[in-house]
Amino acid sequence: MLNKWEGIVLRSIPYGETHKIVTLFTKEAGKLTAMARGAKKPASRLAAITQTFTHGSFLIRTGRGMGTLDQGEQIDSMRHIREDLEATAYASYIVELIDRLTEDNKQGHGLYGLLYDALHAINEQYDPEAISLFVEWKMLPVAGIHPILHQCANCGAAEGEFAFSFKEIGFLCHRCFHMDRYLVRLSPTQLKLIRTFYTVPISSIGNLTLKMTTKQFMKKIVRTIYDEQVGLRLKSRSFLDQLESTPELLPKKEKPVVEGD
Template sequence: MLSKWEGIVIRTIPYGESNKIVTLLTQEAGKITVMARGAKKPRSKLAAVTQPFTLGSFLIRKGRGMGTLSQGEQIESMRFIREDLEATSYASYIVEIIDRFTEENNRVAGVYELLSDALHAINEEYDAEAITLFVEWKMIRVGGIHPVLHACANCGATDGEFGFSFKEIGFLCHRCFHLDTYVVRLTPTQIKLIRTFYTVPIHRVGNLSLKKDTKQLMKKIVRTIYDEQLGVWFKSRRFLDKLEAMPELLPKQENPESEG
C-alpha cells in the first residue's frame, strides 16, 4: 500500500553500504520508520530529502514490517539549522524530546505542528533557546505531567504572589508557600511566561526576546520536571550544557533584552 505523507526527518541511521533507516514525524500518521534504499549515495534522489530536520513530502510503501521510502520531495531543507552550530544543537535537542515521547505509528495531536513551528522559527533565526523552552514546556504534558498553572494548586486562588512547587506540580500562592520549603518564587512576568510557554502556539508569539537570567530560570524549572518527575535524560542536552559552559564557541551577541 502506497501512502503520501508530509513529514519531518527526526533521525537517520546508516544501514549497510548505501541505505538509511529514516524516522519521520508525519502530519497524517505520527512517527514512522522507513528504509531509504540507496539514500547514502550522493547522487541518490533520496539523499537530500533524508537529511536531518528536512521537511518533505514522502511516498511510502507499507507492508509487513518496516515500510520503504519510494520517493521524496523536499519542501524545506532547514539549511540555516544544519549550517549553524547553535541552531543544530537546539534543534537536535527538540527532535530528541519529541522522538522520546512519541510512539511508532501513533499520532499525538499537536506534536507535528509543534515540531514544524519550532524548526521553522529556529531556521528563521529566532532565539533558539527561547523556542526550545516552548517545546520543553509543551512536551511535559505528552509525557504525562499536567502542571496546575491557572491558579494555586492547593487552594485554587488566582490572586496574590505565586511560586512554582515541584511538590505540588504547579503554582502555589503565597498563602500556601508553607507546603513546599523549596517553592520557586516568581514575578508576575515570569508567571505569564510559563503560561505562554505551556499554552500558546509558537507561531502566535513571534520572535520572543528574553533576558538570559529569565531563560535560565524557566529552563531550571522545566528541566527539573524532566529530571525528577519524568525521569528522562537526553544526550543532546548534555551537549547544550557544554556549549553554555564554553560561550566562546558561539561568538554571537545577545539579543536586546526585553520582556513582555
C-alpha cells in the same frame, strides 16, 4: 499500500553499506520509521531528502513491519539550522525530545504543528534557546506531566502571590506556601512567561526576546521537572549543557534588543 505524507526527518541512521533507516514525524500519520534503500549513496535521489530536520513530502510504502521510502520531495532543507552550530544544537535537542517521548504509528494531537513551528522558527533565526523552552514546556503532558498553572494547586485560588512547587508540580499561592518548603518564588512576569510557554502556540509569539537570566530561570524549572519526574536523559542535552557553559565556542552574533523581562 502507497502513501504520500508531509513530514519532517527526526533521525536518519546508516543501515548496511548503502541504506538508511529514517524516522519521520508526519502530518497525517504521526511518527513512523521507513527504510530508504540506497540513500547512503551520494548520487541517490533519497540522499538529500533523508537528512535530519528536512521538511518534505514523502512517498512511503507501508505493510507489515517497517515501511519503505520510495520517493521524496524537499519542501525546506532548513539551511540555517544546518549551517549554524547553535541552531543545530537546539534543533537536535527538540527533535530528540519529541522522538523519545512519542511512539511509532501514534499521531499525537498537535505534535506535528509544534515540531513544524519550532524548527521553522529556528530556521528563520528566532532565538533557538527560547524556542526550545517552548517545546520543553509543551511536551510535559506528552511525558505524562500535567502541571497546574491556572490556579493554586492546593486551594484553587487564582489571585495573589505565587510560587512554583516541584512537590505539587504547579503553582502555590501565598496562602499555601507552607505546603512546600523548597518552592520557588515567582514574579508576575515569570508567572506570565511560564503560562505563555505552556499554552501559547509558537506561531503566535513573534520574535520574543528574553534576558539570559530569565531563560536560565525558566530552563531550571522545566528541566528539574524532566529530571525528577520523567527521568529522561538525552544525548543532545549533554551537548547543549557543554555549549551553554562555554559560549566562546559559538561565533559572535549581533545581540537583539531586549524588550523587557
